[in-house]
Amino acid sequence: MEINKILANNFLIWDKLTSEEKTKITNAAVIKRFVAGEAIHHGSYDCSGLIILISGSLRAYMMNESGKQITLYRLFEKDICLFSASCVMKDITFDIYVDCEKDATVVLIPINQYKEIVDNSRTILDYTNRILTSRFSDIMWIFEQMAFHSLDKRLAYYLIEQSYNEGTNTLNFTHEKIANDLGTAREVISRMLKYFELEKIVELKRNKIIILDEKKLSEISEK
Amino acid sequence: MEINKILANNFLIWDKLTSEEKTKITNAAVIKRFVAGEAIHHGSYDCSGLIILISGSLRAYMMNESGKQITLYRLFEKDICLFSASCVMKDITFDIYVDCEKDATVVLIPINQYKEIVDNSRTILDYTNRILTSRFSDIMWIFEQMAFHSLDKRLAYYLIEQSYNEGTNTLNFTHEKIANDLGTAREVISRMLKYFELEKIVELKRNKIIILDEKKLSEISEK
Numbered sequence: 511m512e513i514n515k516i517l518a519n520n521f522l523i524w525d526k527l528t529s530e531e532k533t534k535i536t537n538a539a540v541i542k543r544f545v546a547g548e549a550i551h552h553g554s555y556d557c558s559g560l561i562i563l564i565s566g567s568l569r570a571y572m573m574n575e576s577g578k579q580i581t582l583y584r585l586f587e588k589d590i591c592l593f594s595a596s597c598v599m600k601d602i603t604f605d606i607y608v609d610c611e612k613d614a615t616v617v618l619i620p621i622n623q624y625k626e627i628v629d630n631s632r633t634i635l636d637y638t639n640r641i642l643t644s645r646f647s648d649i650m651w652i653f654e655q656m657a658f659h660s661l662d663k664r665l666a667y668y669l670i671e672q673s674y675n676e677g678t679n680t681l682n683f684t685h686e687k688i689a690n691d692l693g694t695a696r697e698v699i700s701r702m703l704k705y706f707e708l709e710k711i712v713e714l715k716r717n718k719i720i721i722l723d724e725k726k727l728s729e730i731s732e733k
Numbered sequence: 734m735e736i737n738k739i740l741a742n743n744f745l746i747w748d749k750l751t752s753e754e755k756t757k758i759t760n761a762a763v764i765k766r767f768v769a770g771e772a773i774h775h776g777s778y779d780c781s782g783l784i785i786l787i788s789g790s791l792r793a794y795m796m797n798e799s800g801k802q803i804t805l806y807r808l809f810e811k812d813i814c815l816f817s818a819s820c821v822m823k824d825i826t827f828d829i830y831v832d833c834e835k836d837a838t839v840v841l842i843p844i845n846q847y848k849e850i851v852d853n854s855r856t857i858l859d860y861t862n863r864i865l866t867s868r869f870s871d872i873m874w875i876f877e878q879m880a881f882h883s884l885d886k887r888l889a890y891y892l893i894e895q896s897y898n899e900g901t902n903t904l905n906f907t908h909e910k911i912a913n914d915l916g917t918a919r920e921v922i923s924r925m926l927k928y929f930e931l932e933k934i935v936e937l938k939r940n941k942i943i944i945l946d947e948k949k950l951s952e953i954s955e956k
Contacts, residue, residue: 647825
């Protein structure tokens with residue numbers, strides 16, 4: 511497919527751009543492929559450009575010196591990876607890592623061309639700002655639950671304990687029940703369970719939670 | 734003092750603005766005073782506008798249902814309080830609270846006028862974006878240290894233990910020594926101690942750490 515058609519299908523604000531902006535982006539854009547496990551962005555050291563995901567998935571995470579990781583969010587089809595263009599944003603002093611999780615095809619707008627485009631397009635700047643605050647909102651949610659409520663820890667401990675009590679790795683629990691037991695809201699439990707599921711710690715079925723990785727669960731519960 | 738002089742002295746990008754932008758801001762700006770303890774911004778419910786701090790200090794924090802707080806950062810003279818204008822930033826889904834910590838005088842640009850100004854001024858938009866990423870960098874640092882390394886907890890436990898061992902509330906320790914004992918970098922310890930100092934948990938003097946609030950320290954260590 512031609513690159514401007516790919517952009518029209520995957521870059522969500524394409525219709526809002528002027529034809530001059532469209533031409534600039536089309537001329538700058540290159541298709542890239544990543545294989546699962548490949549590093550896409552590693553801390554503040556590299557700055558390849560803006561990435562628009564066409565297929566596959568990417569995972570953004572923090573990592574400490576000993577290699578321990580916390581997943582911050584995941585990106586799927588039509589999502590934008592902003593941190594690979596983070597050198598455009600001044601005053602960012604923290605490092606986020608982005609890896610390819612499932613084989614991915616992306617459109618890359620290389621950093622120099624992206625800089626020039628964003629400097630001259632209020633539409634693109636406003637859009638990337640919205641993405642930035644939305645990513646930060648995801649991160650703040652994790653922060654709040656982990657640092658504040660220790661919800662990851664409490665939920666992990668709860669799942670281990672209940673699975674031990676019931677003598678099975680499959681818990682026939684509603685999210686509502688867990689929320690009541692842990693004194694929080696159903697939405698919060700659902701979101702944290704979803705986080706565990708994406709981390710391959712549990713599998714979620716209707717009113718069922720299947721524990722897949724007891725070791726990881728007990729590591730979290732002992733944090 | 735006239736308000737445009739106050740703005741010239743305290744709004745750090747004043748010189749970069751066009752005279753039209755200066756006039757708009759001067760006409761919109763109002764002086765406000767807050768007393769210590771007063772709420773300035775409470776979650777996503779209010780949106781008074783952009784605040785430029787002239788004197789005093791403000792504290793930004795997260796709070797859970799039971800009233801437990803985590804300080805995220807503090808604002809001083811010439812700093813900008815962006816979260817009181819956060820309704821301008823779409824896709825922010827988390828709540829930050831801002832209180833006055835020391836009696837403060839501020840310039841407020843009310844939200845409707847601020848919206849109009851930022852919509853038409855790339856200079857102001859770029860500046861507020863830089864502030865936003867800088868605040869988020871502060872928050873990410875706290876997140877990393879708390880959720881990842883449990884550094885607040887480990888440092889609190891360390892200070893209690895050492896003060897017990899030495900039989901005194903005044904520890905003649907360098908930050909370097911503590912960093913070595915806890916297996917981290919001196920800069921990280923200095924910054925966390927500074928955080929404790931602003932929270933009035935310790936007082937820092939040259940190569941001396943005075944424990945002021947043992948109760949708070951032991952709460953942190955038992956988190």
